Amino acid sequence: MNIIPPKSGASLVLKSGQRLKVTDIEGMQVSDILFYNRDDVAEKLSSGKTFDYEETILLTKGNYLWSNRSNKMVRIVEDINGRNDFLLAPCDMKTFEHFYNMDGYHPSCFENLYKNLQQFGIEKDDIPSAFNIFMNVQFKPDGKVSVVPPTSKAKDYIIFEAQMDLIVALTACSAKDSNGGTFKPIGYEILD
Amino acid sequence: MNIIPPKSGASLVLKSGQRLKVTDIEGMQVSDILFYNRDDVAEKLSSGKTFDYEETILLTKGNYLWSNRSNKMVRIVEDINGRNDFLLAPCDMKTFEHFYNMDGYHPSCFENLYKNLQQFGIEKDDIPSAFNIFMNVQFKPDGKVSVVPPTSKAKDYIIFEAQMDLIVALTACSAKDSNGGTFKPIGYEILD
Numbered sequence: 406m407n408i409i410p411p412k413s414g415a416s417l418v419l420k421s422g423q424r425l426k427v428t429d430i431e432g433m434q435v436s437d438i439l440f441y442n443r444d445d446v447a448e449k450l451s452s453g454k455t456f457d458y459e460e461t462i463l464l465t466k467g468n469y470l471w472s473n474r475s476n477k478m479v480r481i482v483e484d485i486n487g488r489n490d491f492l493l494a495p496c497d498m499k500t501f502e503h504f505y506n507m508d509g510y511h512p513s514c515f516e517n518l519y520k521n522l523q524q525f526g527i528e529k530d531d532i533p534s535a536f537n538i539f540m541n542v543q544f545k546p547d548g549k550v551s552v553v554p555p556t557s558k559a560k561d562y563i564i565f566e567a568q569m570d571l572i573v574a575l576t577a578c579s580a581k582d583s584n585g586g587t588f589k590p591i592g593y594e595i596l597d
Numbered sequence: 598m599n600i601i602p603p604k605s606g607a608s609l610v611l612k613s614g615q616r617l618k619v620t621d622i623e624g625m626q627v628s629d630i631l632f633y634n635r636d637d638v639a640e641k642l643s644s645g646k647t648f649d650y651e652e653t654i655l656l657t658k659g660n661y662l663w664s665n666r667s668n669k670m671v672r673i674v675e676d677i678n679g680r681n682d683f684l685l686a687p688c689d690m691k692t693f694e695h696f697y698n699m700d701g702y703h704p705s706c707f708e709n710l711y712k713n714l715q716q717f718g719i720e721k722d723d724i725p726s727a728f729n730i731f732m733n734v735q736f737k738p739d740g741k742v743s744v745v746p747p748t749s750k751a752k753d754y755i756i757f758e759a760q761m762d763l764i765v766a767l768t769a770c771s772a773k774d775s776n777g778g779t780f781k782p783i784g785y786e787i788l789d
Binding site: 494 | 639640641643644645646648649650652653654655665666667684685686687689691692695720722724725726736738739740741742743
């Protein structure tokens with residue numbers, strides 16, 4: 406298993422049919438993940454298309470995640486914890502100013518996704534809302550959303566099966582409130 | 598008032614401080630709307646950033662709509678009907694295949710947004726989830742979403758105030774189920 410240290414990220418190529426396992430090693434740690442078509446990176450993950458085709462905003466085992474071109478990118482083939490978020494965009498420097506009143510440098514999922522994707526020719530503005538594994542965003546009938554600690558336990562995992570050749574980037578999330586107040590590592594491995 | 602005929606679209610430039618009024622002329626008609634930074638079209642509307650900063654998935658009077666760079670693009674200063682959607686991506690040809698079992702040509706919001714935006718150098722893959730004015734998407738605690746007829750009545754309107762110089766595209770939506778089974782026009786006017 407590859408280890409993503411706290412508040413950092415990684416990227417990899419996943420071929421069609423291959424499976425990617427992402428593990429919350431210690432528990433209560435979110436991982437933002439993004440998918441791009443390996444052969445044309447302008448095709449990328451889309452929350453809006455996914456909510457539309459899957460007819461749900463809560464995605465788990467059995468659901469597909471879709472691209473902006475209405476193609477299936479991955480299928481979730483296992484999901485031990487079962488709670489993920491696809492509503493909120495990756496945390497960035499301005500998120501920390503807004504929600505945490507921080508004005509100095511702080512690592513962010515946006516930076517960690519971008520740093521690992523730029524080698525594939527992907528620009529900052531090409532980073533859409535990520536699929537936030539293990540993130541626990543609650544929503545009420547009046548639409549109000551709130552970020553609460555993940556319910557994931559140590560060694561909980563999710564497995565994605567690629568539906569096309571993909572570039573994948575993922576993080577160990579850097580936003581305190583999303584991770585129950587502490588920063589932990591994330592594990593990943595390709596299963597052939 | 599400018600009229601967008603059924604199943605078509607329009608675009609315009611809206612300067613910072615100007616207000617745009619969008620009217621459901623006959624009632625029960627959705628309009629998908631998109632905003633881009635006029636001076637750099639790589640900055641565009643983001644549902645994920647908006648849900649994050651506004652802490653709600655139901656946006657109405659008083660809320661801002663935010664960009665992928667965490668900047669405010671517009672403020673909703675009036676909203677007579679009050680129900681809008683920001684979860685689902687614009688309908689496209691594949692939407693009609695998937696949900697309506699159509700395999701021939703059909704106008705779509707995606708095409709009508711793109712056709713009106715390409716003159717500004719905006720590509721198909723640069724079209725994110727739009728803000729769907731008057732669209733009535735219900736969601737349940739288990740995450741399931743469903744599209745039901747709009748509750749908007751004839752002459753209901755919404756007003757956006759630009760927070761930066763903007764390129765705006767908007768449609769009279771082409772998806773039957775989103776509009777109570779019929780296709781109607783949409784009106785818009787710039788209020789100085």
